[in-house]
Amino acid sequence: MATEAATLSPVHAITGAIDVDLHPAVPDMAALLPHMHPHWAEQMVVRGIDALESVMWKATMPITARPDFRGPPGTQPGQSLERLRAQALDGFGTAIGICNPLWGTAALFNEDMASELCRAMNTWLAREWLDREPRLRGAITVAPHAPDQAAAEIERCAADPRFVSVLLPAMTEMPLGRRSHRPIFAAAEKHGLAVTIHAGGQYRHPPTVTGWGSFHAEDHAAQANIFQAQVLSLVYEGVFVDHPSLRVVLLDAGIGWLPSFLWRANKTWRGLRAEVPWVKRSPSDIVREHIRFSLQPLQGPPDAQGMERLLEHIAADHMLLFSTDYPHWRFEGQAAVPPQIPARLLPALLRENALETYPRLRPSDRPRAALPEGVNRPAP
Amino acid sequence: MTVDVDPRVALAAETKFRLVDCDIHPIVRSTADLRPYLPKAWHDYFDQFGNFLVSPYTEAHPYPKPTPALSRLDSWPPNGGPPGSDLAFMREQHLDPHDIEIGVLQVLWPTAARQRNLGYAAALCSAINDWQAEEWLAKEPRLRGSIMVSLEDPESAAAEIARCARRGGYAQLMLMPRNMEPLGRKKYWPIFAAAQEHDLTLGCHTGGLNGYPVTGGAGHCSYYAEEKDAGGYPMEAMLTSMVFEGVFQSFPKLRLVAIEATMGWLPPLYWRLDELWQRFRAELPAVTRPPSEILREHIWVTTQPADEPEDPRHLRDLFDWIGWDRICFASDYPHWDSDDPRYALPVQMSLAEKRGIFRDNAMRVYRLG
Amino acid sequence: MARHVVMRAAELPAGESRVVTVRGREIAVFNLAGEFFALINRCPHEGAPLGLGLRIGLSESNKPGCYSHSRPGELVRCPWHGWEFDIRTGQSWCEPSRLKARAYAATRETGGALVKGLYVAESVKVAVEEEYVVVEV
Numbered sequence: 001m002a003t004e005a006a007t008l009s010p011v012h013a014i015t016g017a018i019d020v021d022l023h024p025a026v027p028d029m030a031a032l033l034p035h036m037h038p039h040w041a042e043q044m045v046v047r048g049i050d051a052l053e054s055v056m057w058k059a060t061m062p063i064t065a066r067p068d069f070r071g072p073p074g075t076q077p078g079q080s081l082e083r084l085r086a087q088a089l090d091g092f093g094t095a096i097g098i099c100n101p102l103w104g105t106a107a108l109f110n111e112d113m114a115s116e117l118c119r120a121m122n123t124w125l126a127r128e129w130l131d132r133e134p135r136l137r138g139a140i141t142v143a144p145h146a147p148d149q150a151a152a153e154i155e156r157c158a159a160d161p162r163f164v165s166v167l168l169p170a171m172t173e174m175p176l177g178r179r180s181h182r183p184i185f186a187a188a189e190k191h192g193l194a195v196t197i198h199a200g201g202q203y204r205h206p207p208t209v210t211g212w213g214s215f216h217a218e219d220h221a222a223q224a225n226i227f228q229a230q231v232l233s234l235v236y237e238g239v240f241v242d243h244p245s246l247r248v249v250l251l252d253a254g255i256g257w258l259p260s261f262l263w264r265a266n267k268t269w270r271g272l273r274a275e276v277p278w279v280k281r282s283p284s285d286i287v288r289e290h291i292r293f294s295l296q297p298l299q300g301p302p303d304a305q306g307m308e309r310l311l312e313h314i315a316a317d318h319m320l321l322f323s324t325d326y327p328h329w330r331f332e333g334q335a336a337v338p339p340q341i342p343a344r345l346l347p348a349l350l351r352e353n354a355l356e357t358y359p360r361l362r363p364s365d366r367p368r369a370a371l372p373e374g375v376n377r378p379a380p
Numbered sequence: 381m382t383v384d385v386d387p388r389v390a391l392a393a394e395t396k397f398r399l400v401d402c403d404i405h406p407i408v409r410s411t412a413d414l415r416p417y418l419p420k421a422w423h424d425y426f427d428q429f430g431n432f433l434v435s436p437y438t439e440a441h442p443y444p445k446p447t448p449a450l451s452r453l454d455s456w457p458p459n460g461g462p463p464g465s466d467l468a469f470m471r472e473q474h475l476d477p478h479d480i481e482i483g484v485l486q487v488l489w490p491t492a493a494r495q496r497n498l499g500y501a502a503a504l505c506s507a508i509n510d511w512q513a514e515e516w517l518a519k520e521p522r523l524r525g526s527i528m529v530s531l532e533d534p535e536s537a538a539a540e541i542a543r544c545a546r547r548g549g550y551a552q553l554m555l556m557p558r559n560m561e562p563l564g565r566k567k568y569w570p571i572f573a574a575a576q577e578h579d580l581t582l583g584c585h586t587g588g589l590n591g592y593p594v595t596g597g598a599g600h601c602s603y604y605a606e607e608k609d610a611g612g613y614p615m616e617a618m619l620t621s622m623v624f625e626g627v628f629q630s631f632p633k634l635r636l637v638a639i640e641a642t643m644g645w646l647p648p649l650y651w652r653l654d655e656l657w658q659r660f661r662a663e664l665p666a667v668t669r670p671p672s673e674i675l676r677e678h679i680w681v682t683t684q685p686a687d688e689p690e691d692p693r694h695l696r697d698l699f700d701w702i703g704w705d706r707i708c709f710a711s712d713y714p715h716w717d718s719d720d721p722r723y724a725l726p727v728q729m730s731l732a733e734k735r736g737i738f739r740d741n742a743m744r745v746y747r748l749g
Numbered sequence: 750m751a752r753h754v755v756m757r758a759a760e761l762p763a764g765e766s767r768v769v770t771v772r773g774r775e776i777a778v779f780n781l782a783g784e785f786f787a788l789i790n791r792c793p794h795e796g797a798p799l800g801l802g803l804r805i806g807l808s809e810s811n812k813p814g815c816y817s818h819s820r821p822g823e824l825v826r827c828p829w830h831g832w833e834f835d836i837r838t839g840q841s842w843c844e845p846s847r848l849k850a851r852a853y854a855a856t857r858e859t860g861g862a863l864v865k866g867l868y869v870a871e872s873v874k875v876a877v878e879e880e881y882v883v884v885e886v
Contacts (some may be wrong), residue, residue, distance in 0.1 A: 097713065112421075128556070174600060179814070205597050207596050208617035209557075209596050210559050210562045210563065215620055217659075221617075224652055230604065236601075236605055242812070243785070260645060260647075263644055265609060272446055272603075272667060273605075277810040313694050313697070329659060722796065723795040
């Protein structure tokens with residue numbers, strides 16, 4: 001509304017930020033072949049397997065790339081390091097950016113193929129991005145339906161300190177809290193890796209319980225509910241009981257739904273906690289301790305006054321982590337921190353919260369070594 | 381927090397008002413009660429096959445509920461039968477002590493609308509509609525019925541809507557949100573056309589299973605605690621589908637009440653859809669203005685299960701965001717998570733605000749006045 | 750505060766509860782294996798009658814998938830929303846410090862002991878040789 005927009009503060013100045021959600025794009029399968037086991041490299045070629053572009057992030061859709069972030073025609077938005085460097089890092093004065101590639105390697109039904117392509121993409125990320133740009137950090141992409149292979153891949157990549165997180169999809173075969181997934185969380189906790197969950201994913205089920213909708217926009221709107229279900233699963237299945245130091249970051253989840261979701265969860269827990277007796281604290285306590293949110297997309301009140309109300313409801317300024325979601329189109333110009341976010345949040349939002357959430361971003365005397373070629377590769 | 385009350389409004393409002401309860405659950409003593417209301421042609425099917433839903437069980441629920449019959453332990457009628465099956469006891473325990481002026485019945489069991497056999501679904505819906513009229517509406521003038529229809533069979537649904545509308549006594553057309561397809565899709569439009577033609581409010585009550593994970597894209601969860609809180613997800617999906625497909629734009633007189641899904645999800649849905657709409661306009665030609673603007677003209681919510689923020693003042697923020705004229709009290713009697721109107725919304729309200737939530741808003745949306 | 754004789758002890762067998770009215774207040778009296786306890790018959794949440802709640806044990810766990818069950822019958826589960834209250838203290842399981850059902854001191858005493866002190870027995874006739882449940886309200 002015009003009157004409210006007039007009361008918003010000017011665009012926040014940002015510098016030295018940690019951007020937890022950048023999306024470098026795999027251009028095509030050929031880019032991954034050099035990093036693949038020969039069996040699988042050959043399979044990709046002889047079967048013509050390529051174009052694992054996620055339906056959530058179809059390159060030509062407006063949401064997938066802001067017009068000025070979009071590369072030349074025929075290229076994938078986000079595939080150019082030079083553009084990402086200039087636009088996402090230099091463009092916002094970003095000190096550290098975490099790469100979350102969204103190519104659909106984890107959505108293949110074949111557990112071995114999915115796991116191998118995830119491995120190849122992780123190695124590709126190290127070689128093509130982390131080696132070439134010191135401000136970048138990486139997420140370890142794993143296929144959640146192959147938890148043992150996922151844990152082994154986390155072990156492999158964890159040797160490289162530039163990998164700071166594990167990347168899981170929001171849309172899964174089974175909710176992430178279910179016990180079969182536990183090896184993934186155990187490996188992440190062991191190595192001080194945050195577990196991040198990104199919108200979209202495997203599409204094993206209709207995005208909403210009401211079935212398959214007509215529009216991409218419905219799939220995007222459904223993500224908030226899918227995230228809520230994933231949070232409830234993590235809480236009620238006791239992931240944080242088994243892994244008390246784990247931090248989970250929801251990427252592209254929006255924040256508007258958080259307070260009323262917690263009200264509901266607390267009330268339900270009070271009546272039903274005997275169903276999950278290992279959950280000894282209220283869901284809101286557990287969420288406030290263990291779960292964080294990327295800033296973009298905000299999907300909250302559009303006005304400053306409403307945002308103040310929402311932030312009071314969330315009652316936890318430590319939960320928001322700066323993100324641009326580059327190259328996705330979430331905001332205009334330099335307004336990566338939406339104007340309705342109060343300036344008092346900036347120091348925590350831009351850096352401190354991320355440092356607290358991602359242990360590997362903190363200065364440390366851990367031995368550091370870049371991911372060597374083919375190290376510890378398990379036989380497929 | 382200060383509460384701004386227009387003194388003129390407060391003075392004009394009556395100091396005493398009776399309640400409208402948008403969610404009361406009557407139930408058959410046993411499904412055999414419905415047999416007389418079924419056409420003879422379905423009696424053999426009823427006796428031999430009967431209830432056939434998308435479920436591993438004939439009666440039980442794969443997310444078992446926390447109480448027997450899903451109900452308050454004090455709601456079992458002393459003369460036998462399950463909670464909600466005895467009108468006299470319902471009067472004694474609920475309608476009289478809370479001074480209910482009008483109560484809207486929502487029939488959940490047997491789940492007629494989602495029978496897999498569509499012919500039986502249609503017959504059972506008609507039977508339940510007649511059973512409501514004979515066993516409840518004819519005996520208790522404070523009650524209004526819900527028209528049950530088989531949503532997966534829109535033609536028969538439209539005919540049933542017309543039949544029941546002629547008969548009268550029904551406050552709403554009952555929808556279930558966990559359908560086989562998002563509710564805005566064209567195949568359901570004959571239902572909306574019939575509802576608009578007969579000026580029937582759509583009442584969408586949470587619950588039911590359709591075989592898809594209740595989480596949607598996250599997969600099947602383990603616990604009832606998860607399934608319960610997933611009740612709002614299909615409401616959001618349904619409204620998203622309806623506004624994106626253009627249902628409210630094509631049927632501008634429709635009114636929809638989202639029942640028993642809490643309230644807190646609605647403003648975030650508005651914020652989210654408005655943000656997304658800016659990117660997906662080329663995909664959504666029916667949406668020519670912000671989705672929240674369209675939805676706000678057509679959507680009401682009921683209060684139960686009441687949102688319970690730690691700081692009750694936050695409820696006022698929620699009500700401000702939803703719109704005070706869009707919120708209707710519901711008790712969910714006799715179910716286990718029902719709300720007592722005296723204690724459910726522990727927030728400071730002016731008399732006019734209270735009167736709106738506990739009576740006037742429902743009178744308006746259901747055309748009960 | 751006064752000591753009210755609310756019933757003969759024999760009227761309430763172990764494991765059972767009964768609602769009595771004392772000074773206009775409904776109070777749920779519980780017999781836990783011979784020990785008597787009294788809670789206001791009103792859930793602090795939405796006022797449900799706690800005396801109608803099921804008496805359950807304490808389900809606990811230190812690890813997902815592992816279940817322990819202790820103190821059978823020593824908690825009352827609200828008949829509406831299922832919140833659990835410790836019959837001995839009135840404390841809720843979920844928020845013991847913030848959320849309590851008011852507890853009253855309840856004791857079992859002989860009529861012989863009672864007649865020596867101050868007590869109120871509106872509806873119970875006290876005989877010296879009998880045992881009674883006394884609630885302080």
